[in-house]
Structures are given as structure tokens and as C-alpha cells.
Amino acid sequence: MTIQGSCAPRFAEVREEFERNFAERDEAGASVHVTLDGEPVVDLWGGVADPVSGRPWSEETVVHVWSCTKGATALAAHVLASRGELDLDAPVVRYWPEYGAEGKDATLVRHVLAHQAGLPAVTSPLPAGAFYDWNLMTTTLAAQRPLWEPGTRHGYHGLTFGFLVGEIVRRVSGLSLGRFFEKEVSGPLGLDFWLGLPEDLEPHVAPTIPVDPTRPGVLLPSLFVTALTRPESVPGLMLLNNGGYMMPGESDSRAAHAAEMGAIGGISNARGLAGLYRPLALGGAYQGVRLVEESQLPLMSDVAVAGMDAVVMVPSRFALGFQKATDNRYLPPNDREGLLLPEEAFGHNGMGGSLGFADPKARLSFGYAMNRQGPGLGINERGQSLVDAVYRALG
Template identity: 50%
Template sequence: MPISVKGQCDPKFAELQAQFERNFSDRGESGASVCLSVNGETMVDLWGGVANRETGALWERDTVSIVFSCTKAATALCAHILIDRGQLDLNALVTDYWPDYGKHGKHNTTVAMMLNHESGVPAFREPIKPGGFFDWNYMISRLEDEVPFWEPGTRNGYHMLSFGWTVGELVRRVSGKSLGAFFADEVANPTGADFWIGIPEDFDRIIAPMIPYSPNPNDLLSDFTAKLISDPSSVQALSFLNNGGWKADNPAGYRAQIGGAGGISNARGQVAMYEPLANNDGRLVSSERLKNMSMVTTATQQDFTLLVPTRFSSGFMKSVDNRLLRTVANRQSCILGDQAFGHVGAGGSIGFADPECGLAFSYTMTQMGSGLLLNERGQSLVDAAYLALGYKNNKAGVWIK
């Protein structure tokens, strides 16, 4: 049965709508949303498909889902708001705010290192207790007692899940509010963003369950996946699997404040968060802080965790072009504009701001794809957006006019 796509789309972005519809007809999409605004005007707001395969419930306008690591951008934004207010210093030691963190060789860790995935705690060596991700104080104690995998500041490696507590605890200690409460008060409520880091008890929205990716026997294994499978003591395995039994659609996980991967939103909700940043309107941070948020602050030819080249600004993902890697089946790229910053989520979701062209963009879905960055479904939408805005090509690894 043909999938009905609903919503609005300015004729200028007709090709983006065509690609969104093609995702359903040709690329295995199940339920999804895509939204973008330009200079504060919503130009695309589309959704379609099935929100729950078991019940047959359709994806409606206000359907939301877990957005995995897109949540990292929301957590980083909270930190930047505090930096902008002079309450948190990028160059300060973490122990200035969190004294007990400095054990086991972590005493020279700076705030910047935490945002840059350089702090050396991308995983936990000893098993996380069952349900540990739902216990904030337990996770903070585990971080304090962890021995870093490298000397902080000497390299970077994606802090897949720990990022939510390394940066989130700084937000909590400086602001006096939990990460989820600070985000709600200072970001979601002022912008009207349907985005939660920990849903409230009276939450009544439909949360679409995620559909795991089923590997194709012919897929080439990425180095990350190969290491995860072959070595259970590796950072790759520990960062991904040592999670105390946390699963994406655990109701307790929805309520927990998992700032590295547990946010609940949809494309419209993420665009609302990014719009003030895309337009430099001063609602969330100053122009000076915004510039820092869009600048590359760490890049490597081999991320210690992901084992591919990565590029980050201070807490955000930048355009990453790994198209020449031989593990093509395991998508390893996310190609954006040069000034764009945001974050992907596992399975292929994304949200970002591009101040160069006033673009705020997001795509979310339930059918997860291969790899940890974008796959064809999401990248085709990003590409169509940039082409509609007059950009010419992305051969240089970023979209250029």
C-alpha cells in the first residue's frame, strides 16, 4: 500500500519531498519526519508512514521517537548557554566544578576536553549495574572512579553514551538544575521545541518504537563493528554494549535523563531548537558563542572509538566526509555545509543549524539504517535541501555555493 506523506512543502523544496517519498517507496522507510526552516520561516514540515508496526498506528503530526545521539547537541547547547553567561569556563579544570572527578589521572581534564570527546572516558570497563543508566548519581560515581583510556587531551574518541553524564553533570553542578530541567527551562520552553531529555510523568504523546537494523550478509563490516564483535574488552564493545540493559524503547529510559542518547523529539522539535542558532537571533547564545559552536575544535584521521576520521566543534558534529572508505555498506559520512553544526543519531537521524544560509534542518525516523552516521535516506534529504538553496556540490566534503 502506498505511503501517504502529509504536511507542507514549499515548491522550492519539491525535490526534497520527492526524496522523502522515495525513502518510503524504495529505501525501506517505515515512519519518519523531516522539517526545515530558512531564516526563521518553516519551508518543509512533512511526516508519514507507520509509527508502530505492531498496532498499525500511523505517524501523526506530533509523533515523536528517541533520537539517540542527536541528544548530544541538546546537552552541548546547555553547556554553551552557561559558558555564554560566564558561569562555565571552557578552559577551566573540570575539578573546579566537580572536585571528585579528578581521581585516577583525570585531574587535568578541562571543560573543553569534555565537549571535544577528549576526556578519555568513552566507556566503562566494569559492568554497569542493571538499570544503571536510570540512576544519575550512580553513573556520576562510576565516572569519578573510571581510569581514563588515554591521557585526557592527548587524543579524541567518541564518547558514545558517557557524554551525557560528563557534560550533563557540569550543567547540573553549575546551574543547580538537572540536565533535563535546565534544557526544558532554557531551551525547549523558550523555543517551543518538542524535545525532552527525560519525559515527565504525565507525558501523553505517542512515542514511536525504533526498529533495529537487520544486517545484510553481504555488508562489509566497519572497523568499529568488527572490533565490537571480536573483542568484548575493546572500547568499541564497552561503549556500545556495557549499558546495564538499557534499550531504546524502555519506558524507564524515556523518563531517565540520558543526555548522550535518550532524547525524545521529532524533526519539527529539533528545528525549533536549532532555529535561533541558524539565524543568530540571540535568543539562546550570543554571536560570539555561536561562532565558537560552529568552529572545528577537534579532528582526527582515526577516532579512538569509531575508528574512522571524525570532526567536531565544541560538543557538536561537523561535516564528515568518509565516502572513500571501503566500508561503503556501513555509512560513515554526514556531509553538511562548512558552517553547519549539529549531530546525527544512531540509525540515521540528524538535526543541525547552518548559519551561513539560515538553515535549521532535521530528519527523524524509526527504521534504523546501517552505520553510526547518515545513510542514503537522510543524506538525500540534506542534499536536496542544499541544492534548493543554491549550493552547487559537496565534492570538497562540505556543501559549497
């Protein structure tokens, strides 16, 4: 497998592990990017973007990064908070009055960011294509009774987070989530990262290669098992009642790529993911582009909730909108995928294994994106091997 790009000698082991992913860990196409003190030290890509056509993964290839999108959406909210335009301790209804229906009037903005809002799913059947209709989804969520008392527990809002946080961003800024992100983050930083992909960029997208659940050795996480065996459960509602978005192939449709879905719809690559977090590893700014004041960073990196997750049924830890390291290696094999990072780091992974994060203490940012998914929600041995190699290089 031909690997292209550059890698500083100090980080040679990252390149070695990247090559091993293709040789030993069933990688198809992928990219990895690392910055240190703002400078790229790893920028590698390789493999096949589209196994059907044989199109190679190039420097311009982008891919669906699933829940890595949540990091971009959370950042949008923190940009507004850092400017004093959004109070994270205020009730949501201050900015979105309709949200107060069905006993949600006391829900705080921080509850939404920390997956404590009690709206990981909706109970009313959603029509086909619901996730491509922003008004439908935000109206439905505003009218939905919470599935638990907001603020009393946390449970991963895997598919609804983007509509909830994104509508708050829209109400405060007057711009759609995708437009705000482009204007304030991806545009100024020059990132290959879109919440709503322009149609002329479709040829650069690598189609997702979903995991084959019938393949020997593939173990489905408890979340998926519960959803398939108990469709009335919260996991079942989340994964089955989404207007068909989670059906095989739908996430690669033009409608899905064009939609602004702040939980799961982002299109990017490793360079875009690492670039998103680069300013956050450097006190909130990079090359004259200040995203947040340095005083905002503790709210983005400090643990807000931790413990058993009410939705995914394994332990999880979150800051306000970002994931924190969680070691689940002691769990049964189907639920061991977690996120092993230094305690100072914060970011977000995507279903199947993609990852972006910042480590302010090390002044480091990291991105990894691939087209072949692993079986779980966390990162798997491909991404973790790259992270581990980065930190071994740092000593």
C-alpha cells in the first residue's frame, strides 16, 4: 500500500502504525494529521477512496466523519459563549421559547451540551427524510416530552445533539448552523470541513464502507443489540426512528451530504479535524484567528458528566459538548471500544473510528478519518494505535 504525504522523523512510528493499519488491520482508505505547536508534523494519506471504482485516496479526499461533527457544533456554541452572546447556564427557553413545552422550561444550555437534556430520541414516528428538514426536527424536539428529567442523568444524544445545539446557535446568531460554522470557523481557518457539502465537491467524497455484522469476529455493541431486539427502547428509538437516515447507504446520498446535521453529518478529513482543534490546543487562536478566549477552554475541556451512560449503556465522560477519555477495556469484548487520551485532551470521535481532538497541555491537535468503519461507536485499534504512537513520540 502506497502511503503519501509527510511525517517528521520524530513521528516515524506514526507512519509505521498507519502502514500497519493497511497491512494488518483491514484499513481501506484513510488519512491522519497531527500538529504540534501549530505546525504539521504528520500529514499522511493512503489507500482506496472508492473500492468499487478503484479511485485512490488523495490529498483532497474527504469522508463522512459521523459524530466528529459534534465537536464542530459544540465549538460553534462556545464561540458565541466566549463572545458573551450565549450564557451556558441560562435556560434554553431564553433563546428558544418554544422549547419549554412538556416540562422542559428549566433545561439549561449546559444540559443540552452535556447530553443531559433527555431528548436522545423522539417518540412520534418521523417521516422519510426527516433529518433533512431542519424546521421539522427542531419543532418535533421542542414539542417532545423529555425521556428523563433534564439534568438528572446523561445519555448520549447521538442523532439529536446537532439539532438541539444547532438551533440554539441559529437563534442567537441569526445564521444556520452550517453557515455560522463556515463564516466563523472553517472559512477563516481554511478547513476542509463542511456542515452541508457543496454539490461540486461530491467527487472528492469517499463512500462509507459499513461494517458487516455477519463477518466472523464482529461483535455488536450493546447499544445496537438492544435497538434491534427492543425497538421500543431508547436505543431502539434513536437508531430506528430517524426517517431512514441510518439505513445502509442513506448517509452517502446527496441529500444527506447537503443537509446541515450537526450531530452526524460533517464531511471532512484528518487535516480538517486536526485543523479544527489546532486553535484550541494553542489557547483558542491560530494565526490571528481567535475562536474563543483562553478563559473559555476549561468549559470545553473539564469533565461535566461521567458515569454510566443512559443511552449507550457503557460508561462515558463528557465536557460541555466534547468527549473526554473513557477506559472501557474491562468491559465485555463487544463494549470495550472507548477513547484513551491524556486527561487534558478533549474532542470527539465518530462512529466506526474517526477522531479529532486537542491537547492544550501538549499543544497538539490530531485528526484521523477513514472510510471503512469498525463495529462500535468509539475508536478502534486503528485510530488508537496512531494516538498511542503520537504520545510515544512525545515521550
